[in-house]
Amino acid sequence: MYLSIRLLLLCIISVTTSAQDIPSPCLSIGDPAPPLRVREWLKGEPIYQFMKGKTYVIEFWATWCAPCKAAMPHLSNLAQEYKNKIVVIGVDIMEDKRTTLKKIKDFVDSMGLRMDYTVAIQDSNFMQIDWLDASNGQWKYGIPRTFVVNEEGKLAWIGHPSKLSKVLYQITNNSWDIAAAAAKQKSDMYLAALDDSLNYELMKYREDRLNPDDLGKPDLALLAIDEIIRKEPRLQYAPLMASNTFSALLKINPLKAYQYGKVAILTPTYIEAPYDFIIGSIETYSEKLKLPEEIYRLGAEAHQIAIDDTPYPELVNIPKRYNSMADWYWKANEKTKAIDAQTKAIEELKKRKNFSKKDLSLFEARLKRYKISS
Numbered sequence: 001m002y003l004s005i006r007l008l009l010l011c012i013i014s015v016t017t018s019a020q021d022i023p024s025p026c027l028s029i030g031d032p033a034p035p036l037r038v039r040e041w042l043k044g045e046p047i048y049q050f051m052k053g054k055t056y057v058i059e060f061w062a063t064w065c066a067p068c069k070a071a072m073p074h075l076s077n078l079a080q081e082y083k084n085k086i087v088v089i090g091v092d093i094m095e096d097k098r099t100t101l102k103k104i105k106d107f108v109d110s111m112g113l114r115m116d117y118t119v120a121i122q123d124s125n126f127m128q129i130d131w132l133d134a135s136n137g138q139w140k141y142g143i144p145r146t147f148v149v150n151e152e153g154k155l156a157w158i159g160h161p162s163k164l165s166k167v168l169y170q171i172t173n174n175s176w177d178i179a180a181a182a183a184k185q186k187s188d189m190y191l192a193a194l195d196d197s198l199n200y201e202l203m204k205y206r207e208d209r210l211n212p213d214d215l216g217k218p219d220l221a222l223l224a225i226d227e228i229i230r231k232e233p234r235l236q237y238a239p240l241m242a243s244n245t246f247s248a249l250l251k252i253n254p255l256k257a258y259q260y261g262k263v264a265i266l267t268p269t270y271i272e273a274p275y276d277f278i279i280g281s282i283e284t285y286s287e288k289l290k291l292p293e294e295i296y297r298l299g300a301e302a303h304q305i306a307i308d309d310t311p312y313p314e315l316v317n318i319p320k321r322y323n324s325m326a327d328w329y330w331k332a333n334e335k336t337k338a339i340d341a342q343t344k345a346i347e348e349l350k351k352r353k354n355f356s357k358k359d360l361s362l363f364e365a366r367l368k369r370y371k372i373s374s
Contacts, residue, residue: 025189027134029158029182033058033149034134037126038091040101042108044118047089055171056149057088059161060132062095063107068144070312071161076116078168085172088117093128094143150178157181162311188270191234195270198228199240205248212288218248237267243277250285250295258294265302272309275302282328297332300325300341319349323363326370335374342367 027034033050041047050056059075061068072090079088092104101121108119122128132145135158146164148171150156156178157167170176202224207216225245228235235241242264249257265275282299285291303325310316322345329338346363349355 034130037123038120039123042119055086058147079117090119191270195238195240218251221248238269239274242274293332296328300328
């Protein structure tokens with residue numbers, strides 16, 4: 001056993017060291033913006049190059065991309081709010097080869113004021129390569145993806161359009177720290193790569209999913225994680241490391257799992273706090289382990305954080321989240337909160353077009369049962 005642990009620690013040291021050498025993306029915050037390479041302008045005044053003294057928002061989208069469509073009204077509002085300070089350009093990329101130019105034009109026309117900014121189609125796939133692919137490094141972020149080009153023609157920010165409001169406010173009032181943003185981008189990519197690689201190393205300590213009685217080797221997993229965190233403390237609450245830590249603690253010491261999880265669900269690292277990983281672990285082990293009330297309360301709270309952090313609620317099954325939250329509050333003996341959550345599940349379900357009457361019946365039956373038993 002001691003030999004296997006020593007071999008594990010050597011492996012971790014090797015992985016951690018190699019992660020330091022992860023190549024940077026070809027395009028980073030602070031670099032000069034690549035050129036606009038456009039096949040056709042579909043809406044607004046054509047823009048042939050970035051002009052000094054102007055700020056530009058470049059948004060990559062496609063007709064098949066539901067999150068892109070959900071982001072368009074938000075971008076339109078920002079384009080109007082900052083109409084004297086910024087230019088928003090939506091660039092269509094990554095379309096299916098069977099998608100015709102007419103179909104793309106018809107889509108833009110159908111959006112009307114929900115897509116109230118300049119719109120273009122990329123020339124071949126040049127902008128996808130020069131912008132999206134070049135900025136990804138090893139991480140293949142999809143679309144929607146937003147780039148802000150500052151008044152000097154440099155990339156000031158790269159990210160998801162749901163985060164754009166705060167960034168634009170700071171850029172337009174000259175309080176944006178581009179050097180700090182560049183450093184964060186580099187740090188985030190490093191942590192993401194390290195989290196992913198070490199998650200792979202820890203897989204050997206997980207249970208055999210085909211054997212319902214197997215719980216893996218949580219003690220060895222925690223020993224390995226302790227060594228990882230000692231070498232790189234910033235990984236303590238990173239999503240994949242948090243998932244491994246929380247799952248292992250659930251099997252050995254649920255109270256410590258609860259204490260760790262309470263912090264984890266509120267602690268972002270290279271992306272949002274790992275609330276969904278905590279939720280997933282509780283879902284996985286609720287059938288295999290006798291979990292204490294505190295864990296179910298934690299899961300319910302994580303669901304609420306997830307709901308609050310959802311940028312486009314119409315794309316997420318919010319009623320299902322509230323339904324699960326109610327179940328976990330009930331198991332946590334928080335009966336009033338369970339009733340409130342189940343009521344919200346029903347309210348959210350009714351807001352949906354063509355909602356399932358079967359789901360509504362099940363939700364209402366559960367609410368009735370809660371009220372009778374409370």
